[in-house]
Amino acid sequence: MTVLETIRARILSGELASGDWLKDSVLATELGTSRAPVREALERLVQSGLVTKTLNRPYRVVTIDAAALSELRLLRFADESAAIIHVVLNCTPLAALEAPLAEMERLTVAGAGWVSLVDVDLEFHRALVAATGLPRLLSRFDGITDQIRAWLGGIEVPPIVAGTQLQRHVELRDTLVACQAAQDVRPAIRLWEAHLLGDHRASAFWGDESR
Known part of the structure; x- marks a missing residue:
């Protein structure tokens, strides 16, 4: 993997946790490279929203609070x-x-945990955005979902949430197919709103403090 991919993976896995300082000299030593590619990677991650940088301070893994999460969900829904x-x-x-969907079914049958399902859940939604063939939309979406992924991987969710992921995503796929046949986007938009905003607002694991 590239330096960028390695640091990004460490953040998304939680190895580099929310709020951790990211010193380019330390990372360069750990990765066996010079500071220049590390700094370039960190700047790229600042642009995608996974890393923050303030004047005269080291880089830092972004901290996503309730207000930031609410904004990210709205941006994701818009995309x-x-x-x-x-x-x-x-x-x-x-x-x-x-x-x-096939991977989600395999994980569900195997009784996989939430962290595994998060990855395939976001893969499903990314596949939808990628299907548009619009590179700027996909790039913006990737930045938003990287931040959401970093937050999601560190929480515990009720088993019923993980257990219904497959059913919910099959319904999303089937609704899209029906909307294409009818040339009517409204049912899919309403279902996505419930999936990304309504259900999440009502679920404790999204944080009642945000309401």
Whole structure:
């Protein structure tokens, strides 16, 4: 992996936790490289929102509080709504959604935990956005979901939430297919709103303090 990919993976896995200081000299030593590629990678991660930097201070893994999470969810919903409109009105093939659904089914049958399901959950949603073929939309979406992924991986959720992920995503896929046939985006937008905003607002693991 590149230096950027390695540092990003360490953040998303929780090895580099929320609020951790990221000293380029230390990372360079750990990764067996010079400080220049580390600094370049950290600047890229600042742009994507995973890392913060203030004047005369080291880089730091972003801390996502309730207010930031609420904003990220709204931005994610906006991006996925745009993707829905595009793929429905253009009848874009949705075959890319099948692989994450199959993996989600495998993990569900195996009784996998929440952290494993988070990855495939976000893979499903990324596949939808990628299906638009719009690189700027996908780039923005990746930055938003990286921050959400870093937060999601560090929480505990009720077993019922993990247990219903497959059913919920199959419903999302089936609704998209029906919307393409009817050339009507509204049912999918309403379902995505419930999936990304409504259900999450009502669930304790999203943080009642944000309401």
